[in-house]
Amino acid sequence: MKAGIVGVTGYSGIELLRLLQFHPYINVHSVYSSSQVGMKLSEVYPQISSLANYSLESIDIPKIANEVDVVFIATPSGVSSTLIPELISQDVKIVDLSGDYRLGDPAIFEKWYNHPGPRQEDLEKATYGLSEWNREDIKNSSFISNPGCYPTATLLGLAPLVINKKIDVSSIVIDAKSGISGAGKSPSKTTHYAETNENFSIYKVNRHQHIPEIEQVLKVWDETIPYVTFSTHLVPMTRGIMSTIYINSISDSITFESLYELYSTSYEDSPFVRIRDKGNFPSTKEVYGTNYCDIGLAFDERTKRITVVSVIDNLVKGAAGQAIQNANLMFGWPEDTGLQMVPVFP
Numbered sequence: 542m543k544a545g546i547v548g549v550t551g552y553s554g555i556e557l558l559r560l561l562q563f564h565p566y567i568n569v570h571s572v573y574s575s576s577q578v579g580m581k582l583s584e585v586y587p588q589i590s591s592l593a594n595y596s597l598e599s600i601d602i603p604k605i606a607n608e609v610d611v612v613f614i615a616t617p618s619g620v621s622s623t624l625i626p627e628l629i630s631q632d633v634k635i636v637d638l639s640g641d642y643r644l645g646d647p648a649i650f651e652k653w654y655n656h657p658g659p660r661q662e663d664l665e666k667a668t669y670g671l672s673e674w675n676r677e678d679i680k681n682s683s684f685i686s687n688p689g690c691y692p693t694a695t696l697l698g699l700a701p702l703v704i705n706k707k708i709d710v711s712s713i714v715i716d717a718k719s720g721i722s723g724a725g726k727s728p729s730k731t732t733h734y735a736e737t738n739e740n741f742s743i744y745k746v747n748r749h750q751h752i753p754e755i756e757q758v759l760k761v762w763d764e765t766i767p768y769v770t771f772s773t774h775l776v777p778m779t780r781g782i783m784s785t786i787y788i789n790s791i792s793d794s795i796t797f798e799s800l801y802e803l804y805s806t807s808y809e810d811s812p813f814v815r816i817r818d819k820g821n822f823p824s825t826k827e828v829y830g831t832n833y834c835d836i837g838l839a840f841d842e843r844t845k846r847i848t849v850v851s852v853i854d855n856l857v858k859g860a861a862g863q864a865i866q867n868a869n870l871m872f873g874w875p876e877d878t879g880l881q882m883v884p885v886f887p
């Protein structure tokens with residue numbers, strides 16, 4: 542299959558190109574840019590000069606649809622909703638890495654993203670691509686809205702408890718931390734080296750755009766879920782997300798062993814979700830450069846509170862890796878095709 546990447550000069554786009562080098566059935570045919578048309582991609586990223594000699598092409602929808610079988614769109618929010626209305630009518634599979642098509646209601650989108658959302662009629666054609674929990678719909682879809690990085694780590698961490706109704710639904714607190722590459726490659730005041738190095742900061746308190754995304758999915762799993770508390774922090778590292786989740790249990794019979802059994806069973810057919818043994822908690826480096834989501838669990842007998850620790854690489858399972866996992870599902874291949882990496886460590 543031939544793939545195209547829109548936004549290849551960004552962090553998720555270049556990660557897509559890197560990961561697809563390992564894919565046996567997908568060949569990156571063309572790469573597209575809005576601002577550097579005609580340049581060689583190796584002029585932007587000399588580290589890929591040994592790969593095929595890609596030139597950055599303009600974003601011309603009929604041409605894209607004509608030359609590739611699947612197009613990955615890795616552009617800032619607000620861009621894909623200008624491309625999708627035309628692209629969607631063409632015979633090409635689409636994976637959108639941005640947040641544009643994740644929320645089902647354009648009014649909610651506008652409230653949290655602070656700019657107008659996509660058309661309702663196009664939103665209805667998008668399938669939310671949380672691979673592990675939406676496989677059948679993804680297999681039958683040709684337009685995937687890839688989840689956000691924080692929602693991926695958080696929802697994989699919460700799913701077994703929420704779906705199996707093991708918790709006090711009003712008690713969910715999510716404390717999430719991200720490396721700086723989560724903010725993309727354009728520098729800003731908050732991602733400036735002097736602001737992030739040897740610093741640890743909280744941001745977008747109670748107004749992060751991933752709050753409605755997380756709540757929307759949780760409500761599909763359990764309609765009684767009200768709101769969640771979700772906070773995000775910047776950590777002075779390049780990649781990685783750790784989502785630490787605190788929840789009150791509703792059952793006195795919960796033990797670490799019962800939690801471990803629940804999670805292991807829930808993810809027994811999910812090659813990328815790995816559950817840690819008792820007392821063993823994952824760190825972000827242990828999934829670095831891979832599509833894994835590693836989950837650690839604890840139960841506090843005194844407070845009856847459950848702690849879930851979920852880590853991913855934001856650019857892989859949180860973006861490019863999950864996008865390829867979803868393309869694999871759409872094409873009917875095993876979902877780990879081309880994604881069997883070993884973490885870069887240390």
Ligand SMILES: NC(=O)C1=CN([C@@H]2O[C@H](COP(=O)(O)OP(=O)(O)OC[C@H]3O[C@@H](n4cnc5c(N)ncnc54)[C@H](OP(=O)(O)O)[C@@H]3O)[C@@H](O)[C@H]2O)C=CC1
Pocket residue numbers: 547548549550551552553554573574575576577615616617618620638639640688689690722723724725726727855856859860
């Ligand atoms: N970074 C991460 O960890 C994650 C990011 N995402 C989402 O994926 C998307 C890409 O993120 P990321 O790679 O970090 O972003 P970057 O800012 O690193 O790159 C985005 C790229 O989009 C292109 N672009 C910018 N403006 C436009 C435009 N108006 N029209 C077309 N292309 C444009 C640019 O390339 P050029 O100038 O060459 O066109 C740019 O290199 C975002 O929506 C982000 O929210 C999702 C999950 C995780």
Ligand SMILES: CC(=O)N[C@@H](CCC(=O)OP(=O)(O)O)C(=O)O
Pocket residue numbers: 618638639640689690691719720721722723724725750751773775
């Ligand atoms: C560290 C950092 O800044 N991370 C970004 C997450 C980017 C992302 O995945 O957001 P989308 O929903 O727009 O795709 C943020 O918190 O906004």
